[in-house]
Amino acid sequence: MTDTLPIIDFSGADERALTDALRPDNAVVRNSKGEWILLRHRDVVAAATDDITFSSAVSAHQQIPNGLDGEKHTAARALIDAYLSADALAPHAASFEKIAHDMVASLPKGEPFDAVNELGAHFAVRAMTAWLGWPQEMEPRLLDWVQENNDATRSGDRKRTAQVAADFDAMIREVLEPRMTGSGHNDVTAQLVADRSLGRELSETELVSILRNWTGGDLSSMALCVGCVVDFLARAPHIQERLRSKDASDEEIDAIIDEILRIDDPFVTNRRRTTCPVNLDGIEIGTGEIVRLNWTSANRDEQRFGDPAAFDPEKNRPHNLVYGIGRHACPGRLLSTMELRAVVKALMNDRSTLSIAPKMTGEREISPVGGYRQVWVVLG
């Protein structure tokens, strides 16, 4: 069975379209690196919730908490979750709303704009620097970095991705330096520097790793999520109408956003390494193999959702995997939800309607990135 498994070259492909085509006939495929890609909801959930068989220790680099297993992971998550709880984030809600409002107010009216790069990327950087207390002057460098990070990821060139990662670490060290020498900062980054919840201070390497996992990839993810949500809403005036209605609660807005992201989930995969032989749907996977949980595909599995494109927040909510499942499920879910809600509310409160820009086609991203590279829309 394993010998006959298709080997798929994902390079240059729209992962959503490709996995849609593969999933009906294949629960698992292999990519050109020899990794095993799980395409169906049931298998992805099974692997994500069995962290004994599917270890997260996949990278040679320290990744807190992403690369940790067992008790070490539990301790790291307790530390991190405290910064991302509803209570910890509540004081930041007003600033996310103001950033989104100001940004939407500055968008051209009646003229096309690109929701990924002109709105999503800028908003992601501004909201993140506001949350962490990083200097506003860093914005242009962070925006350049998001661009370069996406280009490097797409290129698959490991030297280039390593350089991009090193550049980001250097920026984080710059922010840490004044806070580690104790010069009167009182922001989330300074709180992390002063954190002793593990019974000791965090080393600089640990601080960089935590901050990298809060920021690096998520700046890109947030920009891509904004692109997917805006594209969907621009094509769905009846949902825009619902979102504009006075009685749309925050819970309903959040459920609508989550369902849009289920249909088009730009956060494509995460890796695991098997700790023992596994049999998945009759396919034998040996010990020490890299397995990719494809969230984008699992979120569209016909066996779980029926028609993957059928918009039904109520029905699909319990099975939505946009933020993962199991012990590694996204600790930043609440933060992302607050930020995306702020953007959607700002767009909907602006009384103009949102529509796809005539004669300008959006461009899909290519593997390993998901969602759109560009989404051209008009507020008019």
Ligand code: HEM
């Ligand atoms: C923008 C939308 C986002 C999406 C769609 C997303 C999605 C995910 C998913 C699917 C996972 C599971 C990974 C796995 O099982 O291996 C995850 C983990 C993680 N996310 Fe997010 N995320 C987002 C934003 C954020 C934000 C804003 C933060 C932090 C501020 C964040 C921090 C993390 C961290 C640290 C992990 C690793 C958790 C662990 O290993 O225990 N994410 N995210």
